Amino acid sequence: GGHRDPVIKELQALCDRAIGLELKPVADIDNVLWEKFVTLAAFSGGTSLMRSGIGPILDDPEARIFIEQLRDEGMxxxxxxxxxxxxxxxxxxxxRWSAFPPHVKSSMANDLERGKPIEVAWLSGRMHQLGIEFGIATPGHTAVFRALHLYAAGAAA
Known part of the structure; x- marks a missing residue:
């Protein structure tokens, strides 16, 4: 794995000496990327579609079920x-989501509110497409993608 690579070890030593740089070598970068993708797709999709910070979403039983469904579909x-x-x-x-201040929402939700382009096709849209490819139902991500794709290029929502 990368943690045994001498180049990675030297880079880690340099980062350790630098202020504010942290390098954490991992044995399986693919799983780390999947964790990030699943988390980001659920958080972005949920906060964008519900136009809400994470606090109210987690506090409301129905909203919480939906964002957890997005996470579970990604898993x-x-x-x-x-x-x-x-x-x-x-x-x-x-x-992790519970530790955020209640008003925190995804950058995609903020961009949606400002009429900027959003990355829904690369997050919930990709989950939707992978669901089709693998034969896995993704009704939550499909709903997010279909509801928000009109705003992908940017338009006030």
Missing amino acids: AIAAAAGHPLAEGFERRVTT
């Missing part, structure tokens, strides 16, 4: 792609 896609996420992933994601 199913990751597993189908050969990258099952580690046990406890659901709890870690929810704990």
Whole structure:
């Protein structure tokens, strides 16, 4: 893995000496990327579609079910792609979201509100497409993608 590579070790030593730089070598970068993708797609899709910060979403039973559904759909896609996420992933994601100030929302939600282009095609749209490819239902991500794709190029929502 990368953590044994002498170049990575030297880069880590340089980062350790620098102020504000942290390098964390990982053995399986693909799983790290899938965790990020699943988390980001759910957070961006949920806060954008519901036009809300994460606090009210987690506090409302129906909204919470929806954002957790987005997370769970992403986990199913990751597993189908050969990258099952580690046990406890659901709890870690929810704990991370709960630690945010209640008003925090995704950059995609902020861009949507400002009429800027949004990356819905690369997040929920990609989950939707992968669901089709793997034969996995993704009704949450499909709804986010279909509801927001008109704003992908930017238009006030």
